[in-house]
Amino acid sequence: MSPTNSANPSNHNKKSAKDNAMHSAKPQNETSGTKKASTPLREHPNKFIRFFARAGFTVWIIVMVVGLSIAFVVSVFLL
Numbered sequence: 001m002s003p004t005n006s007a008n009p010s011n012h013n014k015k016s017a018k019d020n021a022m023h024s025a026k027p028q029n030e031t032s033g034t035k036k037a038s039t040p041l042r043e044h045p046n047k048f049i050r051f052f053a054r055a056g057f058t059v060w061i062i063v064m065v066v067g068l069s070i071a072f073v074v075s076v077f078l079l
Helices: 017-022 047-077
Strands: none
Touching: none
């Protein structure tokens, strides 16, 4: 029996945490000192930012409802 055909194959694929971090799909978080937004934009203290956030949210919801309606009508006619 050769050394590569061992009875415990799980040991062959084990890597250290450092090796797994180097080859992972996620980038490493090197900028841990950056500040993230703690409050949503719709609750921002600045009135202009709050207005544009709410307006953008409202427009997005209207666009989604129109798209849903068009998709529904098209699917009904394809039956």
